[in-house]
Amino acid sequence: MIGQLFEPGFFTNGAVHTALxxxxxxxxxxxxxGVFTVIRSQAFAGHSLSDLGTTGGSASFLAxxxxxxxxxxxxxxxxxxLIELLGARRRSDRDLATGIVLGAALGLSALFLxxxxxxxSTTGVSTTILFGSLFxxxxxxxxxxxxxxxxxxxxxxxxxxxLLLSSLSPELAAAxxxxxxxxxxxxxxxxxxxxALASLTIGALLSTxxxxxxxxxxxxxxxxxxxxxxxxxxxxVLATWLGILLAYDSYNWPPLGHGWPVSFLIVALIFxxxxxxxxPTRLLRTLRPNRQPLANAGPEP
Amino acid sequence: xxxxxxxxxxxxxxxxxxxxxSVGFFAVLRGSAFAAHALPQGAFAGAAGxxxxxxxxxxxxxxxxxxxxxxxxxxxxxxxxxxxTALTLVLMLGLxxxxxxxxxEYAPEVYSLLFGEILGVSRGDLxxxxxLGAASVLAIVALYRPLLLSSVMRDSxxxxxxxxxxxxxxxxxxxxxxxxxxxxxxxxFLMFSxxxxxxxxxxxxxxxxxxxxxxxxxxxxATVWIAVAAAYETNWPIGFYVGTLxxxxxxxxxxxxxxxxxxxxxxxxxxxx
Numbered sequence: 213m214i215g216q217l218f219e220p221g222f223f224t225n226g227a228v229h230t231a232l233x234x235x236x237x238x239x240x241x242x243x244x245x246g247v248f249t250v251i252r253s254q255a256f257a258g259h260s261l262s263d264l265g266t267t268g269g270s271a272s273f274l275a276x277x278x279x280x281x282x283x284x285x286x287x288x289x290x291x292x293x294l295i296e297l298l299g300a301r302r303r304s305d306r307d308l309a310t311g312i313v314l315g316a317a318l319g320l321s322a323l324f325l326x327x328x329x330x331x332x333s334t335t336g337v338s339t340t341i342l343f344g345s346l347f348x349x350x351x352x353x354x355x356x357x358x359x360x361x362x363x364x365x366x367x368x369x370x371x372x373x374x375l376l377l378s379s380l381s382p383e384l385a386a387a388x389x390x391x392x393x394x395x396x397x398x399x400x401x402x403x404x405x406x407x408a409l410a411s412l413t414i415g416a417l418l419s420t421x422x423x424x425x426x427x428x429x430x431x432x433x434x435x436x437x438x439x440x441x442x443x444x445x446x447x448x449v450l451a452t453w454l455g456i457l458l459a460y461d462s463y464n465w466p467p468l469g470h471g472w473p474v475s476f477l478i479v480a481l482i483f484x485x486x487x488x489x490x491x492p493t494r495l496l497r498t499l500r501p502n503r504q505p506l507a508n509a510g511p512e513p
Numbered sequence: 514x515x516x517x518x519x520x521x522x523x524x525x526x527x528x529x530x531x532x533x534x535s536v537g538f539f540a541v542l543r544g545s546a547f548a549a550h551a552l553p554q555g556a557f558a559g560a561a562g563x564x565x566x567x568x569x570x571x572x573x574x575x576x577x578x579x580x581x582x583x584x585x586x587x588x589x590x591x592x593x594x595x596x597x598t599a600l601t602l603v604l605m606l607g608l609x610x611x612x613x614x615x616x617x618e619y620a621p622e623v624y625s626l627l628f629g630e631i632l633g634v635s636r637g638d639l640x641x642x643x644x645l646g647a648a649s650v651l652a653i654v655a656l657y658r659p660l661l662l663s664s665v666m667r668d669s670x671x672x673x674x675x676x677x678x679x680x681x682x683x684x685x686x687x688x689x690x691x692x693x694x695x696x697x698x699x700x701x702f703l704m705f706s707x708x709x710x711x712x713x714x715x716x717x718x719x720x721x722x723x724x725x726x727x728x729x730x731x732x733x734x735a736t737v738w739i740a741v742a743a744a745y746e747t748n749w750p751i752g753f754y755v756g757t758l759x760x761x762x763x764x765x766x767x768x769x770x771x772x773x774x775x776x777x778x779x780x781x782x783x784x785x786x
Binding site for chain 2: 250259307310317318319323326421423428470472476479480483486490
């Protein structure tokens with residue numbers, strides 16, 4: 213049974229080892245940051261910052277830098293600053309500011325990719341930037357990436373209580389003397405760092421998936437933030453490891469000899485976890501409409 | 514620049530600008546910027562799937578953007594769609610990665626689906642854009658009043674018997690329609706910038722909804738026309754010009770607004786004196 217589940221070589225393959233470790237680390241960090249992203253309804257900013265990271269990455273490719281890490285980080289931080297600067301207090305205006313910054317960044321990406329491909333003719337660079345892959349990772353980037361991760365997590369841990377209060381109720385936080393705008397800006401910096409590193413190591417697609425999917429699922433299971441962070445980390449690691457295992461096994465699936473992309477498998481698992489927690493509550497609500505409070509019953513015909 | 518070869522490009526650009534300006538106005542007003550990004554970008558997976566099965570690209574784009582719109586509006590909670598939008602987007606992109614991995618020859622076309630190929634529009638491309646574009650503009654005209662009411666004052670709209678949930682589904686379907694028509698020509702990224710930036714600038718410049726809608730279309734037209742001309746002259750991708758011009762326009766509009774507020778402050782002081 214175990215032998216059938218784990219194809220031969222799974223535990224001895226070096227690339228798989230790296231992917232398992234890196235995937236788990238990114239999943240845990242994304243869970244910590246992502247619970248706040250979901251509470252604060254900043255999924256769009258989280259997704260945009262990972263796209264911005266790739267803009268920085270393509271800029272550093274173009275400039276001939278051997279290590280795209282700083283390109284990713286600088287672009288994501290600049291993007292976080294611009295979103296904060298342009299964004300007003302209302303939620304819809306914040307999304308508009310995010311959209312403007314993202315639009316400009318995608319335009320720059322188009323230019324960098326065009327200049328890059330016309331000089332070095334690297335086809336498929338747009339797909340790499342869109343999806344990324346877990347199985348290609350440069351070990352020389354690891355020390356700097358770890359240091360930046362520590363910075364992001366320290367920002368979160370240092371402002372945990374203030375961040376939580378200003379995320380759940382900005383008015384109450386302001387009344388207690390918390391500088392909500394400053395906390396929001398610090399949070400965007402942490403988000404930018406975490407997302408830039410995630411999109412560099414596992415690609416923009418998986419970065420968004422791990423940032424939003426497991427936290428959204430966990431917040432449906434528990435309203436306690438600390439419990440939700442723990443559950444999100446567990447769900448994220450489980451989805452990542454299962455996805456990597458399935459991708460490794462998929463060489464024996466039809467069509468034979470062609471592996472299924474690991475990013476698709478992880479995303480599919482994350483989405484099904486979310487549906488598993490979402491659908492039962494919806495079904496209960498439709499099956500027992502009389503349990504609804506009177507206020508929602510609607511006007512008399 | 515105005516040769517017969519370029520006529521189709523100018524026509525396509527004009528149609529796309531009118532569609533993006535009008536649909537984008539409501540996308541910005543309703544705070545649906547994320548959906549305006551997710552539907553075009555995710556729909557490309559449909560094109561990849563259609564090419565894998567040997568079907569029409571626009572059909573694939575249409576099916577995927579409609580499914581995406583339904584998933585976002587049905588799974589989302591009242592007024593909070595962002596997490597569901599992100600999940601729908603990554604699922605669609607994941608499916609795109611799966612389809613792409615099975616088809617070898619398709620990969621180079623991804624670039625044009627994302628970044629557009631407006632300098633190579635054929636007469637055959639023009640017809641579906643014109644038809645689907647006209648349909649989405651007509652839908653916006655038909656839904657104008659209820660959409661406006663439910664976007665600006667949701668509660669008052671509901672009190673007058675508007676179902677904001679149904680309206681949300683309708684609006685996202687219009688967005689999907691506009692998306693699938695325009696992506697093959699202008700690309701997913703360009704369509705997104707063209708929907709958000711001009712509408713954002715227009716809304717900053719005026720508070721009157723009808724003026725803002727007209728201004729949004731005008732700014733979109735100006736952006737696209739300048740971008741086509743610049744892309745033709747420099748051979749750089751048109752998406753670069755649309756993205757940066759749009760953002761620059763928005764920053765200018767915000768600067769004008771800030772300057773006006775300060776100007777009014779002076780006015781008040783002068784009157785008091």
